[in-house]
Amino acid sequence: MQINLFDEKKRLVQKLDYDFDSIMENAETQSGDAFSNAEQLIEQAIIELGDYEISPSSSNIVKYLKTYAAFGYANEPLAISVKKRNEGNATMKDFSSTTFEEIIHFPNEEFQDRYNRLVGLDDLKSLIQKEGATIMAPEMLQKWSNKHHNKMIKALEAFSDRYPFFIFEGDVGTGKTEFAMTFGSELARFTNQEIVLARMSMKSRGNGVVGEMSKLITKSFQDASKIAATTKKPVIVLLDEADSLAQSREENQMHHEDRAGVNALIQGIDHIRSSDIPILVVFCTNRLGAIDPAIKRRAALVHTFSRPNLEQRYEVFKKYFDDIALTSRELAILAQITGENEIYRYGFTYSDLLTRVIPLSILYAYPDKPVTFDIIEQVIQSIKPSAPFVEQSQKGGNDLG
Numbered sequence: 001m002q003i004n005l006f007d008e009k010k011r012l013v014q015k016l017d018y019d020f021d022s023i024m025e026n027a028e029t030q031s032g033d034a035f036s037n038a039e040q041l042i043e044q045a046i047i048e049l050g051d052y053e054i055s056p057s058s059s060n061i062v063k064y065l066k067t068y069a070a071f072g073y074a075n076e077p078l079a080i081s082v083k084k085r086n087e088g089n090a091t092m093k094d095f096s097s098t099t100f101e102e103i104i105h106f107p108n109e110e111f112q113d114r115y116n117r118l119v120g121l122d123d124l125k126s127l128i129q130k131e132g133a134t135i136m137a138p139e140m141l142q143k144w145s146n147k148h149h150n151k152m153i154k155a156l157e158a159f160s161d162r163y164p165f166f167i168f169e170g171d172v173g174t175g176k177t178e179f180a181m182t183f184g185s186e187l188a189r190f191t192n193q194e195i196v197l198a199r200m201s202m203k204s205r206g207n208g209v210v211g212e213m214s215k216l217i218t219k220s221f222q223d224a225s226k227i228a229a230t231t232k233k234p235v236i237v238l239l240d241e242a243d244s245l246a247q248s249r250e251e252n253q254m255h256h257e258d259r260a261g262v263n264a265l266i267q268g269i270d271h272i273r274s275s276d277i278p279i280l281v282v283f284c285t286n287r288l289g290a291i292d293p294a295i296k297r298r299a300a301l302v303h304t305f306s307r308p309n310l311e312q313r314y315e316v317f318k319k320y321f322d323d324i325a326l327t328s329r330e331l332a333i334l335a336q337i338t339g340e341n342e343i344y345r346y347g348f349t350y351s352d353l354l355t356r357v358i359p360l361s362i363l364y365a366y367p368d369k370p371v372t373f374d375i376i377e378q379v380i381q382s383i384k385p386s387a388p389f390v391e392q393s394q395k396g397g398n399d400l401g
């Protein structure tokens with residue numbers, strides 16, 4: 001099946017040859033209408049060429065495919081109007097029509113600072129930079145092999161099968177979003193290239209309308225490919241708060257709609273792995289241990305974020321209060337009293353410390369007193385740690401008591 005691409009002045013700019021049957025086969029494995037899926041696949045393939053954008057007037061594709069399917073052939077090639085992409089003219093506003101809420105360019109000083117400020121995650125930081133580099137800059141691993149083994153060692157082949165996909169799971173307020181939003185800056189430095197981050201919050205997206213969630217996910221993958229093609233930079237796609245996609249398919253309560261979303265996610269990841277587009281997908285969920293096995297199996301890395309332990313809470317207080325002359329004994333007490341006790345079986349989250357204890361202590365002292373150990377201690381005693389994330393429940397009991 002031949003596809004001709006025409007520019008705005010109706011000039012033929014490129015001829016493409018695709019196998020109709022394999023497109024349709026591929027389209028039929030996806031949920032929803034096979035012809036619409038096929039249309040999306042074709043558009044995606046054109047976008048991935050990197051030189052063109054599809055003009056919105058190209059709505060003749062489905063009709064063409066139906067005719068082709070009915071007769072088994074078509075007299076004319078499929079004509080699609082495209083727009084030549086402007087090289088080096090890729091600004092933020094080109095992406096304003098994407099599904100993403102935020103698009104960040106790395107390296108980025110502000111995000112780098114935020115990354116550096118994250119406490120207690122040193123092991124994850126070092127692991128993620130290496131894992132990220134194997135995906136975003138595979139040549140670095142090859143260079144390493146050449147340098148230390150004088151050849152490409154066979155073990156590197158194990159990396160070629162991996163999915164460019166990380167999962168961050170863990171309770172609310174444990175740093176998943178903050179880490180996912182910022183590690184790209186360090187990765188950009190480490191791999192010595194610019195990286196784009198595109199974040200979509202899945203919370204309350206999709207509205208439960210059938211097909212909505214899966215469309216959204218499919219579109220986010222298409223948009224990410226577009227961003228990668230336009231900017232010629234690797235892209236981190238952050239699917240944040242993807243809780244509705246995290247319930248095991250084995251649990252029958254999973255809504256049909258969410259299941260379609262799970263399938264769209266799996267297809268998106270599979271497609272990225274089999275193509276050369278440098279996209280890394282990061283999936284965050286508050287639901288612990290409830291991620292669909294088919295999703296989990298694909299992850300190159302699954303990290304469970306936890307509330308800070310005694311040492312980590314100490315580190316947080318030390319980091320933020322080291323210039324107000326608290327003794328290490330006092331810091332240790334603060335770390336101690338923000339942990340679990342007889343009343344609360346769980347300690348403070350990072351978020352409780354960073355967005356409540358510390359600012360409230362300052363506000364308590366402000367404007368006419370210095371902030372002291374006593375003030376911080378008092379503030380802590382007036383706050384309850386956030387209750388752990390429970391399915392469908394309202395988070396209660398975490399306001400100032």
Ligand SMILES: Nc1ncnc2c1ncn2[C@@H]1O[C@H](COP(=O)(O)OP(=O)(O)O)[C@@H](O)[C@H]1O
Nearest residue numbers: 117118119172173174175176177178350351354
């Ligand atoms: N390891 C950490 N060190 C310092 N601050 C943290 C850490 N983890 C989270 N925070 C802070 O806690 C708050 C909530 O983190 P967030 O990433 O939104 O949590 P989650 O996405 O897991 O619900 C943010 O202000 C963040 O900066």
Ligand SMILES: [Mg+2]
Nearest residue numbers: 176177178241
């Ligand atoms: Mg979050």
